[in-house]
Amino acid sequence: MNDFFMKNTEMINWYFPRLLKSYEGEKNYFDNLKYDINDEESNKEILKNQPDNVIKEKLNNEFKLRFRMMQTIFKSKVNVSPYIDQQRLNTLNPPENLRMAIEKFGWKKKTITA
DSSP: OOOOHHHHHHHHHHHHHHHHHHHHHHHHHHHHHHHTOHHHHHHHHHHHOHHHHHHHHHHHHHHHHHHHHHHHHOOOOOOTTTTTTTHHHHHHHHOOOHHHIIIISSSSOEEEOO
């Protein structure tokens, strides 16, 4: 993502909520399977019943969306609190790196609100 995009309030206001919604969809898919991205051992049984190519694509999608959300939070001066509050964050239960990005950088009072 280029600097122009990251400094453009209208683009961030359009982009971040869509990223969040897409990420929630991918995360819900794994939550419904009881899949834990951080626990390879417990996932073996779950993966036996799922098409391998679907899981790989979903994992790839989840990772890309998580990365883009973190990149947007870090590079822009976005305040994500209008879109994801503490309750929604707890419900989403993202991996630690995304949680940290939201809590430490996304909730700070900044000049741009997504």
